[in-house]
Amino acid sequence: MAKGARFGNDFLFKQVEKRKKWKRKGVKAGHGGDFNIDAPIAELNRISASVMTPPTAAQVSTALMDTSELPNWLVAILKRDSEVARAATQKKVTLESPHKQRLAQGIKTPKELNDTKLAEHWLQVRLFYTIEVQYPNEYEFVFAIPNGGYRTPRAASLMKYEGQKKGTPDVFIPIPKGIYHGMFLEVKTDKGTVSKEQKDKMERYQKMGYYVVAAKGFDACMEQLTNYLALPSFDNKTTLAA
Structure with missing residues (x-):
């Protein structure tokens, strides 16, 4: 389930770098396997290369977000609409658009989003x-x-x-x-x-x-x-x- 961002950019990037070092040294994760961080690292690198300034907290959180339960059209909105992304990845964000606000709520609660009623x-x-x-x-x-x-x-x-x-x-x-x-x-x-x-x-x-x-x-x-x-x-x- 998608959750809001809890940490700032600096902390997130430091955590990624730390896990890269652990992986190089062969340190195992708590479940006994390797730290699988290739996908999020690639996504962060893609975002960093596409803009002149460092990614925002919303961009970083979106890149690391599990979107498997979201329909493709909503994933597309999440990626291109910074306001929806911000409301979906951060707490206590109120948007001027009620429709963007509702889409962000749906991203946070896929169960409600997929309710047939x-x-x-x-x-x-x-x-x-x-x-x-x-x-x-x-x-x-x-x-x-x-x-x-x-x-x-x-x-x-x-x-x-x-x-x-x-x-x-x-x-x-x-x-x-x-x-x-x-x-x-x-x-x-x-x-x-x-x-x-x-x-x-x-x-x-x-x-x-x-x-x-x-x-x-x-x-x-x-x-x-x-x-x-x-x-x-x-x-x-x-x-x-x-």
């Missing part, structure tokens, strides 16, 4: 993270509609009291594009299906002049969002095939 939750977190990074201007207007996902019976009741409407799509973009007043996106996992209530609600929104579509998986969802945002601003003639 939260599959659509993590899909939508990844989706909003990507929108925030790739479309920062549009991101300010895109919002989620909390209808789906796993919740307790009491939480579900409270949502209804507050105005939650069954069948409403998950994401709304109130930005007029082409002939559309805005876009509704129903987010589904690869195994998800669209319910009758959702189909009925989606058809009603389409008749009202919105671009409405259901998509399965991250790639399909991002493709739909990208295509919509690429439309000209409300020219009243350009359309998309849903």
Whole structure:
């Protein structure tokens, strides 16, 4: 399981050097075997060679982190996004982006990340993270509609009291594009299906002049969002095939 960094750069590098000396002298580890530090040393050398300044604590911790339980897409984010890496490897780090914060939490707790009940939750977190990074201007207007996902019976009741409407799509973009007043996106996992209530609600929104579509998986969802945002601003003639 991934854990936060406990020591600074100097200490970590000294420990690596110490273990290199032990290995050369044939000193055995506590389990009776050799100190296997070739992989972390190679990774630290790679990081050091790729930047002009010494690696940060987050970079060092990321290089030494066990990512075997993480999906490839999250490992890629961990490697390229310094903020996510910092929050995932250090304690008491609060990020401005709630999506980056949540991804860091998932890195720290792979068990929750791999919980099938939260599959659509993590899909939508990844989706909003990507929108925030790739479309920062549009991101300010895109919002989620909390209808789906796993919740307790009491939480579900409270949502209804507050105005939650069954069948409403998950994401709304109130930005007029082409002939559309805005876009509704129903987010589904690869195994998800669209319910009758959702189909009925989606058809009603389409008749009202919105671009409405259901998509399965991250790639399909991002493709739909990208295509919509690429439309000209409300020219009243350009359309998309849903």
